[in-house]
Amino acid sequence: xADHYEVLGVSKDASQDEIKKAYRKLARQLxxxxxxxxxxxxxxxxxxxxxxxxxxxxxxxxxxxxxxxxGGFGGGFGGFGDIFxxxxxxxxxxxxxxxxxxxxxxxxxxxxxDLELGDVVFGVHRDIEVDTAVLCETCQGSCCQPGTxxxxxxxxxxxxxxxxxVRSLLGNVVTTQPCGSCEGYGxxxxxxxxxxxxxxxxxxxxxxxxxxxxGVETGLRLQLPGSGEVGRAGGPHGDLYVEVAVAPHPVxxxxxxxxxxxxxxxxxxAILGTTTTIEGLDGSVDLELRSGVQSGxxxxxxxxxxxxxxxxxxxxxxxxVQVITPTKLDGAQRKLIEDxxxxxxxxxxRLAQFQQGLFSKLRDRFRSH
Numbered sequence: 001x002a003d004h005y006e007v008l009g010v011s012k013d014a015s016q017d018e019i020k021k022a023y024r025k026l027a028r029q030l031x032x033x034x035x036x037x038x039x040x041x042x043x044x045x046x047x048x049x050x051x052x053x054x055x056x057x058x059x060x061x062x063x064x065x066x067x068x069x070x071g072g073f074g075g076g077f078g079g080f081g082d083i084f085x086x087x088x089x090x091x092x093x094x095x096x097x098x099x100x101x102x103x104x105x106x107x108x109x110x111x112x113x114d115l116e117l118g119d120v121v122f123g124v125h126r127d128i129e130v131d132t133a134v135l136c137e138t139c140q141g142s143c144c145q146p147g148t149x150x151x152x153x154x155x156x157x158x159x160x161x162x163x164x165x166v167r168s169l170l171g172n173v174v175t176t177q178p179c180g181s182c183e184g185y186g187x188x189x190x191x192x193x194x195x196x197x198x199x200x201x202x203x204x205x206x207x208x209x210x211x212x213x214x215g216v217e218t219g220l221r222l223q224l225p226g227s228g229e230v231g232r233a234g235g236p237h238g239d240l241y242v243e244v245a246v247a248p249h250p251v252x253x254x255x256x257x258x259x260x261x262x263x264x265x266x267x268x269x270a271i272l273g274t275t276t277t278i279e280g281l282d283g284s285v286d287l288e289l290r291s292g293v294q295s296g297x298x299x300x301x302x303x304x305x306x307x308x309x310x311x312x313x314x315x316x317x318x319x320x321v322q323v324i325t326p327t328k329l330d331g332a333q334r335k336l337i338e339d340x341x342x343x344x345x346x347x348x349x350r351l352a353q354f355q356q357g358l359f360s361k362l363r364d365r366f367r368s369h
Contacts, residue, residue, distance in 0.1 A: 141234020
């Protein structure tokens with residue numbers, strides 16, 4: 001078996017680029033379509049096999065260490081993949097092989113958007129900046145310098161594949177594999193576009209208009225089909241996914257489509273009752289407190305919550321009452337409270353069944369409404 005390095009005419013410390021250039025040069029000279037002689041065909045097989053072994057780092061390492069000259073298993077056959085390909089995947093040889101397209105679908109992109117709770121009530125429109133791959137304006141996705149175009153690979157003749165003959169347990173078999181010169185495309189680009197380095201796309205920032213529906217919540221992902229990265233060589237766009245993050249609100253919290261809040265009420269307002277105005281997320285709301293309201297009571301304002309993600313009926317605004325007991329009284333105030341206590345004849349403190357804390361109590365009352 002001839003030495004693979006001698007076959008390609010390169011030194012044993014040759015780089016992968018040098019090996020590839022040597023193979024392409026010899027393949028052009030010896031390809032059966034160019035040089036139909038029998039000797040040339042045999043040399044073409046040797047050159048192709050040598051390139052197969054030396055172009056793969058693992059097989060080259062095994063070869064340099066004195067391993068199998070065929071680059072396969074010790075018995076001299078070309079591996080299970082070649083055998084299966086021969087009998088099941090490449091029955092027609094090069095005639096059934098097709099070059100692969102340079103155009104590829106672009107990758108999906110994911111960005112995060114921060115929202116306020118007020119944005120969730122009715123939805124909001126946002127213009128978001130996305131750093132992504134866009135079509136190269138210079139070559140318009142052709143990957144070539146303007147005025148040039150890809151040329152047919154002179155190694156594979158445009159098929160994108162080459163045949164090679166290997167020995168197996170069943171004798172000599174011919175298999176088809178991607179052309180090492182054009183990487184299976186069937187064409188080569190002698191003059192790549194300088195703006196995109198022959199990729200047909202460049203990195204850029206662009207603005208995407210986004211209508212965020214009402215009712216979204218943290219972790220929800222919105223899909224924008226076709227708004228992701230453009231594919232290689234002007235291939236179709238991937239999708240853009242926008243992940244929502246809703247910031248906590250200092251007053252309101254969310255329970256499904258309802259909004260929750262706590263209203264602090266003075267002792268006198270709780271005793272006498274009052275009317276007050278509170279500021280909701282979408283405007284002011286008048287609220288009437290009945291006389292004798294207790295801590296833990298829940299007041300419900302219908303239709304002032306969040307519009308659901310799939311629906312139009314808004315949730316409610318539920319307000320839990322917390323009566324604030326004064327801690328500092330002057331002499332006159334204390335005298336009034338003492339006189340009130342004497343006249344009210346309130347019962348003395350007594351043990352009763354254990355009651356949950358205020359916030360636990362409010363939570364349970366919220367859920368029961």
